[in-house]
Amino acid sequence: MSWEWFLPIVAAAVQAGTPIFYATVGEILMERAGILNLGVEGAMLLGALAGFWTSMVTGNPWVGLAAAAAVGSLACLLHGVVTTVALANQVVSGLALTILATGLANFLGTPLIGLPAPGFDQRPLPGLSALPILGPVLFHQDVLVYASYLLPVLVSVGLRRTRFGLRLRAAGESPTACRAAGLSVLRLRLLACLFGGALIGIGGAYLSLAFTHLWTNGMTAGRGWIAVALVIFAFWRPGRAMVGAYLFGGVMAFQLRLQAAGTTVPSSLLLMLPYLLTVAVLAASSRFRGVAGAPAALGTNPEPSE
Amino acid sequence: MRKTMAMAVVLLVWCGSAWAKELQVGFVYVSPVGDAGYSYAHDQGRLALEAMGGVRTSFVESVAEGQDAERVITTMARKGYDVIFATSFGYMDPTLKVAKQFPNVKFLHCSGYKTAPNMANYFGRMYQARYLTGMVAGAMTKGNLLGYVAAFPIPEVIRGINAFALGAQAVNPKAEVRVVWTKTWYDPAREKEAAKSLLDAGCDVIAQHQDSPATQEAAQERGVYSIGYNSDMAKFAPKAHLTAAVWNWAPFYKEMIRQIQAGTWKADAYWWGMDRGVVDIAPFGPMVPEGVRAQVLAAKEAIVKGENNIFTGPIKDQKGVERVAAGVTMTDAELLAFNWFVQGVVGTLE
Numbered sequence: 001m002s003w004e005w006f007l008p009i010v011a012a013a014v015q016a017g018t019p020i021f022y023a024t025v026g027e028i029l030m031e032r033a034g035i036l037n038l039g040v041e042g043a044m045l046l047g048a049l050a051g052f053w054t055s056m057v058t059g060n061p062w063v064g065l066a067a068a069a070a071v072g073s074l075a076c077l078l079h080g081v082v083t084t085v086a087l088a089n090q091v092v093s094g095l096a097l098t099i100l101a102t103g104l105a106n107f108l109g110t111p112l113i114g115l116p117a118p119g120f121d122q123r124p125l126p127g128l129s130a131l132p133i134l135g136p137v138l139f140h141q142d143v144l145v146y147a148s149y150l151l152p153v154l155v156s157v158g159l160r161r162t163r164f165g166l167r168l169r170a171a172g173e174s175p176t177a178c179r180a181a182g183l184s185v186l187r188l189r190l191l192a193c194l195f196g197g198a199l200i201g202i203g204g205a206y207l208s209l210a211f212t213h214l215w216t217n218g219m220t221a222g223r224g225w226i227a228v229a230l231v232i233f234a235f236w237r238p239g240r241a242m243v244g245a246y247l248f249g250g251v252m253a254f255q256l257r258l259q260a261a262g263t264t265v266p267s268s269l270l271l272m273l274p275y276l277l278t279v280a281v282l283a284a285s286s287r288f289r290g291v292a293g294a295p296a297a298l299g300t301n302p303e304p305s306e
Numbered sequence: 307m308r309k310t311m312a313m314a315v316v317l318l319v320w321c322g323s324a325w326a327k328e329l330q331v332g333f334v335y336v337s338p339v340g341d342a343g344y345s346y347a348h349d350q351g352r353l354a355l356e357a358m359g360g361v362r363t364s365f366v367e368s369v370a371e372g373q374d375a376e377r378v379i380t381t382m383a384r385k386g387y388d389v390i391f392a393t394s395f396g397y398m399d400p401t402l403k404v405a406k407q408f409p410n411v412k413f414l415h416c417s418g419y420k421t422a423p424n425m426a427n428y429f430g431r432m433y434q435a436r437y438l439t440g441m442v443a444g445a446m447t448k449g450n451l452l453g454y455v456a457a458f459p460i461p462e463v464i465r466g467i468n469a470f471a472l473g474a475q476a477v478n479p480k481a482e483v484r485v486v487w488t489k490t491w492y493d494p495a496r497e498k499e500a501a502k503s504l505l506d507a508g509c510d511v512i513a514q515h516q517d518s519p520a521t522q523e524a525a526q527e528r529g530v531y532s533i534g535y536n537s538d539m540a541k542f543a544p545k546a547h548l549t550a551a552v553w554n555w556a557p558f559y560k561e562m563i564r565q566i567q568a569g570t571w572k573a574d575a576y577w578w579g580m581d582r583g584v585v586d587i588a589p590f591g592p593m594v595p596e597g598v599r600a601q602v603l604a605a606k607e608a609i610v611k612g613e614n615n616i617f618t619g620p621i622k623d624q625k626g627v628e629r630v631a632a633g634v635t636m637t638d639a640e641l642l643a644f645n646w647f648v649q650g651v652v653g654t655l656e
Contacts, residue, residue, distance in 0.1 A: 008506040016499060110368070114340035114519070116542065122527070212494040212520050217338060217368065221493050256500045259486040259653065260453070260507040266656030267459075267487040 009253050010137045017242075017249030018145050019044070019206040019220075023227035024234065024241040025151050026072070026199030031231055032159060033192030034172035034185075035080060036299040038094030040200055041224025042101025043075040047201030049105045049112070052208040052215040056117035061209050064117070065144075065202060068209075072201015073194050075101055080193030084186050087301045098224070106217040113216055119209040120144055142210045144202070151199075152238040168192055172295030175302045185302040203227070226278060233281045235293035244281070251277050329389060329567060331355060332382040333365035334375065336394035337492055342537045343517040344491075344553075348393045348416075350537075351555025355563055371396025376403060383408040389566060391559070392416065395460070401425060412566060412573075417462060419642060421573055428558065431579035432462075433469035433641070434609050435551035437616045438587050438602050439533045440473025442548050443481075443511040445598040446531050450480040453504030453512035455521045457491050459655050461644040463515045466551075468648045469616055470513055470533075475650055477601065484509055485653030494520035505530065511548070522547055531593070538588035550588035557583045577638060581610045617641060622649040 023040055030037045037043075050071035055064025075097060082093045120142040129139040138149070159165035170178040171188040178185050207223075208215050226248060234240035255270035263270075333352050335345035345367060355361050369378050375397045382390050383404055389412045392401040398418035405413045405425040413425040421427055443452050452474055456463050467485060474481035484507060486500045497516045501524035504512050513533035514521040522543035525532035532543055534550030558578055565571035578584040587606070590599055608614040617640075619630035624647045630636055647655065 008502075012499065012502060012506075016495075106368075110338045113338045114342045114346070207495055212498050212518075212523060214494045214518060214520060214523070216492060216494050216518060219494060221495065252496075253499060253503065256486055256488075256496075256503040257506060260484055260500075260503040260509075262484060262507075262652040264654060266654050267489065268656050271487075271489050 007133065007136050009250065009257055011140060012253035012257075013246050013250030014137065014145060015141060015211065015249065016252050017245035017247075018141075018148050019203045019211065020223050020227050020230065020248060021148055021151070021242055021245035022203030022206060023200045023224055024230045024245055025155055025238050026076075026196040026201075026203065027227055027231050028234065028236050028238055028241060029155065029159075029168075029196035029199065030076065030192050031298055032172045032236060032295055033168045033189050034175065034295055034297045034300065034302075035083060035189055035192060035196075036090045036094065037076060037079055037097075037193075037196070038091060038228060039075065039079050039097025039101065040227050041220055041222070042098035042105075043072050043197060043200045044204030044207075044220045044224045044227075045105040045218070046075050046101045047072040047204030048208040048219055049109045049204075049215060050201070051205030052117050053109075053112060055119060055209055056112070056115060059118055061117075061119050064119075064209055065205055068201040068205030069198035070201070072199070072204065073197035076193040076197025076200060077190060080190045083301055084189045090299050090301070102218065109215055109217055115215070117209075117213055117215070119213040144206050144210050148242075152242050155238040169295070172297055175297050175300075179302075189302075200224075200227075226274075229278050229282055232294075233285050235285070236295065237293070248274055248277065329361045329563065330387045331361055331363045331389045331391070331563065332387040333363065333391045334369050334378055334382070334393060334397060335365060335367040336369060336371060336396070337517055338367050339365075342519055342539055342542070344536050345393065345517075347536050347553035348391070348555055351559040352391075354556035355559050358560060358563060360567065361563055369394075369397075372400065376400035379404045379413075380407070383411045387411060389414070389563070395462070398427075412571065414562060419575070421575055423573055426562075426571075426573040426576060428562075428576035428578070429462075430553060430555075430558070430584035431577060432551060432553070432585050433465045433616060434580045435585040435587050436466040436469040437473035437476075437609070438606055439513060439549055439551050440470035440475075441477050441602050441605060442587075442590070442594060442598060443470070443513060443531070443533055444474030444476070444478035445601070446548060446594070447474075447478065447481060447511045449508055449510050450478060450482060451507070451509045452481055452483045453501065453507070453509030454483055454485045454653075455497055455500045455504065455512060455514045455516055456485055456487055457515050458489060459487060461642055464647065464655070465641055465644045466515055467651060467653075468644065471648050471651045472616060472621075473605075476605070477598075481650065483651045483653075485647075485651060487653070488516065490516075492517045494518040497521055498524045501525065502528075519543070534588060540588065540591060544591070545593075546591075547588075548591050548594055552586050552588050554583055554586055579609075580606065581612070623647065624649060624651060 047068040051064040051068030054067035055061045082088045125139040129135045175185045230244040233244045251274045337345045339349045393416040395417045401415045405422045415427045417429045471483045498520035501521040511531040519539045519542035522532045526543035526546035532546040540547040615635045617636040619634045620632040621630040
């Protein structure tokens with residue numbers, strides 16, 4: 001067997017990692033502004049539903065994608081308003097969002113189960129797909145995967161090099177200093193919810209529009225929680241989030257392929273791998289870095305004086 | 307005053323008798339009904355009951371196995387349902403518990419093995435249809451490598467995989483079946499990934515024991531063939547779908563209700579097969595050649611007539627050890643406890 005058997009696994013890792021990657025970057029944006037959002041799982045699911053339903057009704061997956069982004073934004077804005085305007089506990093509000101959104105998505109989505117809808121298919125990029133190794137791995141994917149390659153650059157540059165990015169980070173590091181500079185923490189945090197939520201919604205829609213062209217209740221199947229964990233693994237940096245998401249997708253794809261190749265290792269053990277990896281990664285990253293990189297004001301609400 | 311009371315009593319008795327004539331039948335489903343899949347197949351059976359006279363039906367879908375099931379079944383029994391069909395394996399113990407509390411309600415549990423004086427269990431011999439779909443797959447494969455996306459290693463699923471492998475080998479002795487376990491009944495993303503891993507391993511026909519059509523989708527995208535399950539899945543992958551192993555609960559449900567109405571019903575273990583129409587195969591896709599169709603239909607005829615019991619020896623296991631001697635047919639008890647793979651199946655049982 002040559003080393004080429006490995007390429008499909010890496011390509012599958014990229015695809016399986018993409019929804020988690022979008023959601024992780026969305027969560028990073030929110031957390032950098034100081035909002036801990038445990039509602040990712042729920043917002044993703046609503047995004048998956050909105051994307052699928054809109055694509056089915058309009059026949060255009062791009063409209064579906066826009067709807068998914070809008071619904072993801074709305075869901076996260078709800079969390080934002082509850083925590084920054086009503087000053088509710090962020091952990092409780094996030095968990096409530098997941099419970100509410102999961103229930104709502106399952107209630108609204110039940111009639112859509114098993115129906116077909118147009119989605120995004122794999123389209124090799126002309127030119128780039130002919131590259132050795134990288135071609136089959138990175139450029140035989142669908143358009144949402146290609147778009148996700150731009151995310152780390154866009155988000156990193158946006159956060160580090162633009163005035164808006166600096167302000168957003170200030171809202172997460174020191175809301176007091178932010179306010180002293182005459183900025184509205186509330187506005188900044190709500191904007192973070194808007195952008196972060198859109199990415200989380202797109203992450204969900206990736207599952208129902210690209211990975212499969214189906215909707216089913218609870219189809220995110222825990223990927224939102226993995227995204228929350230990956231934020232810590234990534235030290236709140238989009239580039240590392242990409243590595244983490246692909247690693248996770250890779251372990252998932254690898255265990256299924258081991259089975260298909262006829263391994264004698266029990267599948268129950270193989271199925272534990274992604275979760276073992278999550279625990280190991282969390283333990284390792286807190287052991288070596290502590291919570292270094294975490295926004296100083298993460299999870300705290302701004303003073304009510306605003 | 308007395309007149310009004312008498313009238314009320316007459317009215318009550320009249321209502322009561324009219325109401326008693328109509329049999330209230332409840333169904334409990336593990337997944338949403340949708341428009342393909344396991345619960346959909348049961349719901350088609352329920353709709354057939356609606357068409358009968360004197361029967362009123364209703365259902366609860368997406369009921370999780372365990373505590374939730376017990377609550378739902380208890381509520382149905384308390385509301386005065388006469389017959390309750392609990393259609394998933396994990397409902398077995400909750401159903402048994404509720405059956406003991408409501409001795410006047412009749413319970414029928416699908417795919418389990420426990421009975422009580424007022425609780426029957428039932429299932430269909432899906433392995434007969436699996437065998438026929440295996441024949442189609444074995445005839446259509448070019449690389450002699452078949453894939454099987456499977457949910458959980460329980461006897462029902464293992465039996466299906468074995469029958470599929472035996473069917474494939476009946477027309478193509480070189481056929482090998484690769485199994486991937488997803489450990490879920492319904493997770494389209496994981497099912498599709500599992501199907502792709504089988505395609506990457508070189509399989510060119512893939513079958514499934516899952517409730518979503520994600521496997522069909524994966525096969526069509528790669529331009530290879532697929533075998534559906536539960537109901538005709540051709541609409542999800544018209545270019546890939548060869549046929550499907552399908553449920554048809556209507557004849558069984560109608561017969562049960564007829565017996566209950568006639569008062570002859572017994573809480574038995576029912577395991578109906580292709581001869582009574584509970585399981586079947588879906589219409590062939592246009593790519594299945596005439597010769598293959600004829601061969602499969604001839605085999606179907608033999609199964610219906612009881613001439614082919616599928617699990618008749620000699621049958622060897624994965625290691626090549628003979629488990630069933632020549633001429634011996636496995637008993638139902640053995641089939642219901644199937645925990646080994648036949649020769650030609652590649653996969654683990656854990």
